[in-house]
Amino acid sequence: MTPGDLNGRKVAVLYTSVEESLAGIADEKMRETMDLAVSARCVTDGLNASGVAARYFTFGKDVVALADSFRSYGADAVFNLSECPMNCAQKEPHAAALLELLRLPYTGNGPMPLAVCNDKALTKRILASHGIATPGFRLYAGVPRDASGLAFPVIVKPSREDGSAGITEDSIVEDEGGIKTRVEHVIEKYAQEALVEEFIGGREFNVGVLGNGTVADPYRALPPAELVYRNSRWRICSFESKWDPSHPSYAEIAPQCPAEVSDDLRAGLTRLTIECARVFGLCGYSRVDFRTDAKGRLFVLEVNPNPDISPDAGLARAARAGGYSYEALLLEILRLAFARGAR
Ligand SMILES: Nc1ncnc2c1ncn2[C@@H]1O[C@H](COP(=O)(O)OP(=O)(O)O)[C@@H](O)[C@H]1O
Ligand SMILES: [Mg+2]
Structure with missing residues (x-):
């Protein structure tokens, strides 16, 4: 269009x-x-x-x-x-x-993926039922009474937030006692269940996807982006690293798009992103977050059905790497909306 x-x-x-x-x-x-x-x-x-x-x-x-x-x-x-x-x-x-x-x-996306993907635990259960790897986890509505059975370290995060809300370096814990403390903190501060996930500490990627999943407008993955951890003291994309320019991690965790990846890794990221789009019936534009483990295996952390679309955000950067200027990206997203019509 x-x-x-x-x-x-x-x-x-x-x-x-x-x-x-x-x-x-x-x-x-x-x-x-x-x-x-x-x-x-x-x-x-x-x-x-x-x-x-x-x-x-x-x-x-x-x-x-x-x-x-x-x-x-x-x-x-x-x-x-x-x-x-x-x-x-x-x-x-x-x-x-x-x-x-x-x-x-x-x-963009309709109410179903917006509702389902807002719930990280539900998203992970659906991913797992489709054979898509996602970190092992437990969900707690109260302070845990039994051992989690998870491999340490783990990360404790709110189950229904985004934008790294509630995620700091303190979210990574090494033992069952640490889980108890952080779970209590998340439940109290965010008034929702705490998601405890096995920590997958390898490289971090995100992949944008455009399309409606129709014959006319099939899903197309954009070039993968890597969140490069330039200083090993940072292990996660925390709230501060995402939003606070005065925090040292803001400059030391930097997106790179296109990511420097092998053909195999690129193919894996692309295939999994499109599988996620199919599983959740995504529409318009979305972004999938990944990490690799020590063996280089890919795990889906979450699916973002309403990613930031400002010119300096990840989706626009990936679109540029895929040959779309910012204006061309906006027109494409609008074209996909008209192609889908009133829903
Ligand atoms: N299981 C995990 N293993 C390793 N890092 C994680 C894990 N879960 C979250 N993170 C880190 O925390 C960041 C934010 O987590 P994510 O689940 O994507 O929440 P948000 O919706 O706030 O983006 C990720 O980008 C990643 O750096
Ligand atoms: Mg994320």
Whole structure:
């Protein structure tokens, strides 16, 4: 689809304001990287630069007013960047469901993968049932009373967060006592189950995927990216390394795309990414996170059905390596939305 095919069509770029959750963060640069309004502006500008009529809309507390504003704008499709409607990450699928009920074509994944993949333990059970390797795990709703039976070290993380929320170097623990302490911490701080996973400490990769899984628009994996750990003192992509430019790990854990990988490893990453897309019925654009173990075997950590799409984020970087400028990526995602139609 070229901008010409989109002639006269209007796109509403929808994002959820994270102002409330950012209120406690003093560092302005950090607030800016986390602010979805910035991504919404980039997407809107990118579409406008390609000659597509686009305007951004905030997903506020009043959904009736939102539906009215789409109607008065005359939106033909929605570029859906909603992550936390009503300031609640668990309501991420509801935004997509609302757009379906309004009969508006929208970009990205539908409510099912958004809901399922938000639950890391459920995602892992589904992956395992399809024979896709994922680290061994236990899920705890309370402080563990028995031995986990897992191989140490393990990582303890909230079961339903993203953006490395709740993940610090302290999340890696070496014994059953450490599991107890961290599980208690996660349950108390995040009010959700704690996921305890075997720690897979080899290389880390993520792979973007485009497509609707249809004959016309089959899944296509983008070139794999590696998260390179330049300083061995860091073992994970923690909250600080992802979001806090003043933290040393921010500069010492750096994405590299395309990743320097053997043909075999590239083929493995591509095949598993497309298998994940099929298993979860992904649509539009997504990203799968991986690590390798000491023997170089690949494990899927999680599937991200709503990855960050700002120009400096991983998906745009992978798309560039795959031959799409930022504007071309946005147009492709929009084309996939129109190809899928109202859902
Ligand atoms: N089982 C694991 N083994 C090794 N590293 C892990 C494991 N789980 C998480 N990590 C590290 O923590 C980071 C964030 O974990 P992830 O499950 O992808 O959560 P998020 O949804 O916050 O991205 C990963 O990018 C990786 O560096
Ligand atoms: Mg991740």
